[in-house]
Amino acid sequence: xxxxxxxxxxxxxxxxxxxxxxxxxxxxxxxxxxxxxxxxxxxxxxxxxxxxxxxxxxxxxxxxxxxxxxxxxxxxxxxxxxxxxxxxxxxxxxxxxxxxxxxxxxxxxxxxxxxxxxxxxxxxxxxxxxxxxxxxxxxxxxxxxxxxxxxxxxxxxxxxxxxxxxxxxxxxxxxxxxxxxxxxxxxxxxxxxxxxxxxxxxxxxxxxxxxxxxxxxxxxxxxxxxxxxxxxxxxxxxxxxxxxxxxxxxxxxxxxxxxxxxxxxxxxxxxxxxxxxxxxxxxxxxxxxxxxxxxxxxxxxxxxxxxxxxxxxxxxxxxxxxxxxxxxx
Numbered sequence: 055x056x057x058x059x060x061x062x063x064x065x066x067x068x069x070x071x072x073x074x075x076x077x078x079x080x081x082x083x084x085x086x087x088x089x090x091x092x093x094x095x096x097x098x099x100x101x102x103x104x105x106x107x108x109x110x111x112x113x114x115x116x117x118x119x120x121x122x123x124x125x126x127x128x129x130x131x132x133x134x135x136x137x138x139x140x141x142x143x144x145x146x147x148x149x150x151x152x153x154x155x156x157x158x159x160x161x162x163x164x165x166x167x168x169x170x171x172x173x174x175x176x177x178x179x180x181x182x183x184x185x186x187x188x189x190x191x192x193x194x195x196x197x198x199x200x201x202x203x204x205x206x207x208x209x210x211x212x213x214x215x216x217x218x219x220x221x222x223x224x225x226x227x228x229x230x231x232x233x234x235x236x237x238x239x240x241x242x243x244x245x246x247x248x249x250x251x252x253x254x255x256x257x258x259x260x261x262x263x264x265x266x267x268x269x270x271x272x273x274x275x276x277x278x279x280x281x282x283x284x285x286x287x288x289x290x291x292x293x294x295x296x297x298x299x300x301x302x303x304x305x306x307x308x309x310x311x312x313x314x315x316x317x318x319x320x321x322x323x324x325x326x327x328x329x330x331x332x333x334x335x336x337x338x339x340x341x342x343x344x345x346x347x348x349x350x351x352x353x354x355x356x357x358x359x360x361x362x363x364x365x366x367x368x369x370x371x372x373x374x375x376x377x378x379x380x381x382x383x
Contacts, residue, residue, distance in 0.1 A: 355370075
């Protein structure tokens with residue numbers, strides 16, 4: 055999924071929403087894109103891209119603190135650091151935005167170094183490589199985009215709305231995850247749906263491949279300003295983090311939507327006039343994914359699961375999917 059649409063993410067650089075964006079442009083329905091799961095504790099360090107600090111650290115007694123050393127989770131939930139993932143992520147986001155912080159701190163330095171090396175060897179070693187001794191000092195952390203529960207609508211065999219097109223994994227909306235994914239069930243979903251899709255494909259009659267014309271580059275030139283792509287990518291990730299993050303308002307979503315429209319105009323102009331590159335294709339797909347997230351969020355007038363709106367804090371009595379259908383003229 056396109057978790058690179060957010061400034062902070064646990065996903066690799068390749069997670070640019072390509073499958074969802076292509077499915078949408080081809081005519082597939084897209085569902086529940088507003089349900090973006092944020093992991094509450096990603097290591098905040100310029101050289102530690104997408105390194106997770108396991109929630110087990112909090113389970114073993116790690117405490118979330120402000121820069122002055124004060125705990126804040128007891129102010130947000132009686133379960134404090136042991137509250138569910140989405141509540142902890144919202145609490146961290148609230149404190150960061152309220153106080154203008156770049157990060158908060160996860161402190162487990164009250165545990166012996168031997169305990170930490172035994173229970174969290176990878177985290178201990180990686181932090182030490184970056185100059186952080188977790189046995190002596192707290193770990194700087196931020197919430198980060200982690201998983202999406204939405205995607206291309208499929209049936210129980212992985213079939214989409216388009217004949218012979220299947221979608222599996224985080225690209226797909228199978229309905230399994232609802233409004234909030236349970237830990238680790240994404241792997242089971244991939245295994246079960248992959249087998250179901252494989253069986254369905256095996257039982258289909260053979261089809262010839264459609265004719266595809268060769269790509270024509272004769273009327274375009276090499277880009278004269280590659281910086282435009284990098285600038286647009288950075289701008290997208292920053293306003294999505296600020297306006298379509300863990301806590302949302304209608305006004306923030308509208309601001310994001312206006313910026314997406316401007317970015318799309320620039321990207322389409324670039325796509326039309328210059329030679330296509332992988333960076334340009336990924337940026338185009340990310341903008342489409344961002345647009346689908348914003349449009350889905352604006353349609354949900356409640357707070358449910360991973361979608362929390364300050365304008366609609368209550369949960370409606372009936373749970374319904376947010377389904378987007380592209381119109382072709």
